[in-house]
Amino acid sequence: MTRSSRAVGSLTAILTAAIPIYLSAQTIDTVVIVTHNVFPAPGDGPALVARLANALHVPTRPQVMRGFLLVNAGDRYDSARVAESARTLRALGLFSQVRVDTLRADGRLALRVETTDGWSTKPQFGYTSAGGDVTWLVGLVEDNFLGTATALSAVYNRTPDRASFQLGYLNPHFASRYGRLALQYKNLTDGRTGSWQLGVPFYETAARHSLGTDGDAASERILLFRDGSLDSTLQRRALRLAITGGYAPRATSRDYLRLWYGAVWRREDFDTGAVVPRSEFLTAGAGLELAHARFQVLERFNSYARREDVDLSQTLRVGAWAAPRAWGYAAARAGVGPEASAQLSAVWPRGFVVLRGQANGVFTAAGLDSGRVAGGLTVASQNLRGHTLLLHAEGGALERPKPGAQFDLWTARKGPRLFGAHLFTGERMAWVTVEDRILVTDQMWGLVGVGVAPFVDWGGAWYADEAVRAGGDAGVALRLGPTRAARGDVGEFAVGYRWFGRGFTGWAVAVRRGIVF
Numbered sequence: 001m002t003r004s005s006r007a008v009g010s011l012t013a014i015l016t017a018a019i020p021i022y023l024s025a026q027t028i029d030t031v032v033i034v035t036h037n038v039f040p041a042p043g044d045g046p047a048l049v050a051r052l053a054n055a056l057h058v059p060t061r062p063q064v065m066r067g068f069l070l071v072n073a074g075d076r077y078d079s080a081r082v083a084e085s086a087r088t089l090r091a092l093g094l095f096s097q098v099r100v101d102t103l104r105a106d107g108r109l110a111l112r113v114e115t116t117d118g119w120s121t122k123p124q125f126g127y128t129s130a131g132g133d134v135t136w137l138v139g140l141v142e143d144n145f146l147g148t149a150t151a152l153s154a155v156y157n158r159t160p161d162r163a164s165f166q167l168g169y170l171n172p173h174f175a176s177r178y179g180r181l182a183l184q185y186k187n188l189t190d191g192r193t194g195s196w197q198l199g200v201p202f203y204e205t206a207a208r209h210s211l212g213t214d215g216d217a218a219s220e221r222i223l224l225f226r227d228g229s230l231d232s233t234l235q236r237r238a239l240r241l242a243i244t245g246g247y248a249p250r251a252t253s254r255d256y257l258r259l260w261y262g263a264v265w266r267r268e269d270f271d272t273g274a275v276v277p278r279s280e281f282l283t284a285g286a287g288l289e290l291a292h293a294r295f296q297v298l299e300r301f302n303s304y305a306r307r308e309d310v311d312l313s314q315t316l317r318v319g320a321w322a323a324p325r326a327w328g329y330a331a332a333r334a335g336v337g338p339e340a341s342a343q344l345s346a347v348w349p350r351g352f353v354v355l356r357g358q359a360n361g362v363f364t365a366a367g368l369d370s371g372r373v374a375g376g377l378t379v380a381s382q383n384l385r386g387h388t389l390l391l392h393a394e395g396g397a398l399e400r401p402k403p404g405a406q407f408d409l410w411t412a413r414k415g416p417r418l419f420g421a422h423l424f425t426g427e428r429m430a431w432v433t434v435e436d437r438i439l440v441t442d443q444m445w446g447l448v449g450v451g452v453a454p455f456v457d458w459g460g461a462w463y464a465d466e467a468v469r470a471g472g473d474a475g476v477a478l479r480l481g482p483t484r485a486a487r488g489d490v491g492e493f494a495v496g497y498r499w500f501g502r503g504f505t506g507w508a509v510a511v512r513r514g515i516v517f
Helices: 003-024 047-056 062-068 079-091
Strands: 028-036 095-105 108-117 121-130 133-142 151-158 163-171 180-188 191-200 209-226 229-251 255-271 281-292 295-299 307-311 314-323 335-348 351-364 367-381 387-399 428-444 448-462 470-482 491-499 506-513
Touching (some): 062 079, 180 209, 281 335, 448 491
Parallel strands (some): 028 108
Antiparallel strands (some): 121 133, 151 163, 180 191, 191 209, 229 255, 295 307, 314 335, 428 448, 448 470, 470 491, 491 506
């Protein structure tokens, strides 16, 4: 290396190091919002489709976007908060593209936020088939009503178990800049359920407070499956009210220490008869949560033609819940319920490995009354051009779960993808999958991303008193994902051979939503 090249390299390093330091000492003079419609430029898609979509779609209002930014004019420049602002906008599920950068004019610093809206008015026509079991749905979802970031939905869904009609409402800025209101009602052929959520969450890493309430009500039939068949049914009557909150004695744009608390009142009963008895319970808990924020931005990971934020933060959460006899619990079931969860990760350019684990339970004077433990490992690499290599493994165990809380890999959209409904249910669970998502094109006709994915799956769920019930499959999936929609959910058409399993062998086809990691 020559002396001149070393000098240029040294100068580049000095300037590269100095830019963030210089910016961090600057005050943001103004915030510029630039919005684009679904098809921002001629030739982005079929002309007729582009003109019609842009004419029918109401772009997101700039003042709505400002409400989600974590930096404002007059603030000191903070690169971490700027990056988190971009993540917050992407997490809304309103945009196909988000870009946040800085401009300088006359010595003043401007923050430029540029977005491209996704198509948010989506007729729902869904179809899933695996192992001969068919699920379909029809409805309408609006993710960005009149450009306000408010979501409305009305969906009819038919599964092998029941039919349901569901209405939903979500307002992420209800009554205040960070207030959130979510409502959901579901009318089932064998019952009704409803849920609600209202409050101000920890809306950013540096947030100091959170407070909210949520709850649900239900009158429904619980189906219990065993070895792929309906084993029994129970009637469930429930009403739950909860309040949760937290305070962060330490909170920066990169890490935090939060103290959390909560209380839950519930009335929940199960019975085989038409008349269900009533009981009341009260639980209170508290704990702490530590985290160091770490995100990796990838493309073509779970969707196409958009940037995705993968949460690889290092986290630890511990706490305990009190369930004393005086609050409605029977003497044999009163006790203390500890909980713990953690996430660890390692990152390299265009790849990561993340390990997650969680455990909770209720301990009485006689020992463990009920509990749950689960863990998972995900390894992802995009170091080969056009490939996303994935390895995922997870497992779990339950002790005396309440009815309906057992593992069901079909309901959870986990496990071998070519198997039918409720084949794998129980109190123990394991699942391993290897997949290579190969890009074919990011923009077919400017509308759809296309890829193929060879895969191998193995997994199952079973009860503690029976032998391991598992199966496996190997095959290839055709993956299709919209690139102009507000949410880029990918569907897949998978064909392969079922093996490993007891009596499960043979060729099979599945049409389903792609697995999200």
